[in-house]
Amino acid sequence: MINYPDVIMIGLGHRARNGKDTxxxxxxEQLGNVxxxxxxxxxxEECTNRNTAYPLIKQEFTGPSKIYYSVLDDKQxxxxxxxxxxxxxxxHNIFTKRNITEYxxxxxxxPEILQFWGTNFRRTLCDPNYWVKLTMKKANTLALNMDRGVIIIPDTRFINEAEAVTINKGFYVRVVRIKEDGSQYIADDRDPNHPSEAELEGYPASSTLTAKNIPELQIQVHNFCHDFIDILQTSQIVETK
Known part of the structure; x- marks a missing residue:
């Protein structure tokens, strides 16, 4: 939890390549101290694994009914x-289709390894709040050195991440990229039904920004800032440029 009341959080969700970082x-640019x-x-950072002495993931044993993999838990x-x-x-499907025994x-x-590592491994096997705890620790460090301002987390994909934002009196905002036929853009370089893509489907958002292109998105962002700026200024959090 953020320990500094003069810093507000905005979480942007939730599907890949819908314009969250944009x-x-x-x-x-509009809010300033962000x-x-x-x-x-x-x-x-963990998936990059610069320690070449230990492979990140390795197929260790193949039995009659099971194949075992070992995953690097501690790089040191x-x-x-x-x-x-x-x-x-x-x-297993990643290793099979790539025809590899070591990563x-x-x-x-x-994207596939990031999905496995972030969700299937760390969140499921280690701690559902593994990344939330790590990120909130980083957010508190930033807040300590901020003279009022906003911390934005543009890859909010899970309910516990959205809740970590809203419990700090922040805003969860959905960003939706629309195709010409009116349907939402779905990235084709990953499983669209993986929890990291689908868990926040239908989750209530403070606001939804929907656009087909950058000019439309700029208007949506401007309107969002206009809608929320009174709250931010009343809290003396930010001063608009």
């Missing part, structure tokens, strides 16, 4: 956690 940058952080900052000690293809078919670490953005 909105965050627009809000930063810091942008991501729940997934820690996911990227090399401690690993075992996962079977039965307990996590999502990981050293992420070189460039790898």
């Amino acid at each position: 909105v965050a940058n627009m809000l930063k 810091e942008i952080i991501h729940w997934a900052d820690g996911v990227y 000690t090399g401690a690993r956690i075992a996962i079977s293809n039965i307990s996590d078919p999502f990981l 050293q670490g992420m070189i460039s953005k790898d």
